[in-house]
Amino acid sequence: MPKEIITAIDVGTTKICVLVGAVTHDSLGKLALRFLGSGVTKSRGIRRGVVMDVPEVTAAIGEVIEIAEREAGLRITSAYVGIAGSHIATTNSKGISPIDSYHGVTGADMHRALEGAQAVSLPESREMIHVIARSWQVDEQDGIQQPLGMSGHRLEVDAHIVTGTTMAINNLAQCVLAHGIDIDELVLEPLASGEAVLTPEERQMGVIMADIGGGTTDLALFRGNGLWHTEVLDMGGNHLTNDVAMGLRAPFEVAEELKLRYGHLQPQKIAEDEQVWATVFGDRSERTFSRRFISQILEARAEEVCEIIQKRTQASGYGHLVPAGIVLTGGSSQLSGVVELSRRVFGMPVRIGYPSENVPIQGLRRELQLPAYATSVGLLIWGLHEDARAIHRPLSNLREDNAWVDRLRGWLRNLLPG
Ligand SMILES: Nc1ncnc2c1ncn2[C@@H]1O[C@H](COP(=O)(O)OP(=O)(O)OP(=O)(O)O)[C@@H](O)[C@H]1O
Ligand SMILES: [Mg+2]
Known part of the structure; x- marks a missing residue:
């Protein structure tokens, strides 16, 4: 049996998210979770999915832990923690x-x-x-x-x-352990996202999952129910925002707001004369921008991101083995026109993966059912199915007497202050 309480900590480039669930059963008697609480805050001290500033990240994690504990009405003692970054x-x-x-x-x-x-x-x-x-x-x-x-x-x-890399693992672990929270397991983020957004049929047939976040794009290729390839790429929504900021000579925050509000990946669908407004700090009044121009900038970079995903999956040698196509998730998959653009580039079926369809979590709050929370929700499911996974992935079956896991655990414990 899994533990009674399962906690997920997703330390992303743009947000840090903690989710807590209680293990229960659904009406068919299958293992499920009852959502208890969450905490989300803007990230700091993270670059491209990797901890760059341990005290900053530790403090930010502390804040979200507190929010989640208050809402769940309990003390968090251990957690499944997502890991990503190009060091993978x-x-x-x-x-x-x-x-x-x-x-x-x-x-x-x-x-x-x-x-x-x-x-x-x-x-x-x-x-x-x-x-x-x-x-x-x-x-x-x-x-x-x-x-x-x-x-x-x-x-x-x-x-x-x-x-x-030992350093990246070490730094991330330290930020969690500093709060007296044990690490149940470090979980590669694309594996977690896959748990939340893929159907068993897709995993069986062959599918690519691409979680396009703020600083990283996490890839996982599944086939025959097994994992064939994983990769973490150093690019994400922040690159799109940066391009808009450069193109408009506007600060990052303004570009981000424009992207979120008016971003579209099909410039031909935007009227040539459509103008949008934003207040630029330091300017006295609002500035107007061409929405089609913003869209052209976003389209160019999004195309590049898709092309890189395609190249990397082809380089894995298995890119042709995915009849179920590609499932996009992560915050950046919410850009309007992303499905049309990526279908054109990939030439295969594309859908957006929401961590809400068929997830075994009762009462999951609506705002957490968005692609940006695929990893966080997936980490909870990973924890829930730890035992079931033993059947499909025998390693977890053998985990307890497995020397390398003990070594990793022992080594993580040694990082605890005192
Ligand atoms: N509606 C939206 N339209 C366009 N982009 C969006 C939208 N919502 C979120 N994003 C973008 O998604 C990105 C954040 O995604 P997400 O929350 O999945 O990243 P993260 O987990 O913090 O980072 P990472 O996984 O890369 O370390 C940001 O670049 C943000 O601009
Ligand atoms: Mg993420």
Whole structure:
């Protein structure tokens, strides 16, 4: 069983969000969460998804924790914490184990195979965040999702290994641990977002999830229910705002407001003479801007973002294996015209992923059901399904006696003051 209370902490480039839920069951008896409370604040001390200023981020997290605790009416003692940033790297690795038992593959065999897959040499400056079984092979039979009990002689796992720099992991962990909050697990943000916005059918068929936030774009490619590729790109909505600010010679805040209010990715749909207004600090009056010009600036950068997503997924070698297309989420997926633009660039089905459809959370507040909260909501679901995941991703099954997880946990604990 998961814990009774699950907390998610999403430290984004533009906002920090804490969500708290209580584990319960739905009317069909399936595990679910009852939403208890949340806290959201504007980020500070984060650049491109990475902690740049530990005291600032620690203070900001403290504020949101307090808001969420007050609303939920409890003390938060542990949390699932999202991690992203371009320091994230992934690699695939194989591990092998003999199948000893007369009864077929056992948990111990799977453990051994995964341990073998983990035996990749990492530089001193890197730590493993996840080791996820993508698929299993028993003798000649490959593409197996759950090998438990299968008979054969040789078990092989194809694993996806996610690593991050020790420094980035360390800094983020410290900002949470400083509040006396244990880290249940550091979760790669695209994996969390995937939990919140993808359907089981999409994961089975093959799909790309792109969470376009403020400072990063998080990619994950799923197929056959497994994770095939993940990547965190150093670009997001802030780049669009910066371009608008440069193009209009206006401050970032003004450009952000214009983007949120009037932003559109199809300039041809905007009347040539449509003007919009904003007050520029220092100016006596409002200034007018051409909405079509703003739209042209946004379109150019959004096209580039989509092209990079496409290039990166093609470079992964699996970009052609996604009949379910691409699901966009994150705050920047809310720009008008994003579906039309990305369909044109990708040439495949595109939809916007909302963390509200089919999520196992009762009473989730409406304003949290927006794409910007995909990661936060996904972290809660990740925590809820920790046990269920053991069936699909055997690593979590083996977590408790897993040396590397103990090492990471111990090392995180050592960071606690005193
Ligand atoms: N309605 C909207 N239209 C256009 N852009 C939007 C809208 N709402 C939010 N955004 C943009 O989304 C971005 C923030 O998205 P999100 O909250 O997902 O990012 P984050 O989680 O804080 O950052 P990251 O995940 O990149 O570290 C900002 O650039 C913001 O301008
Ligand atoms: Mg985010």
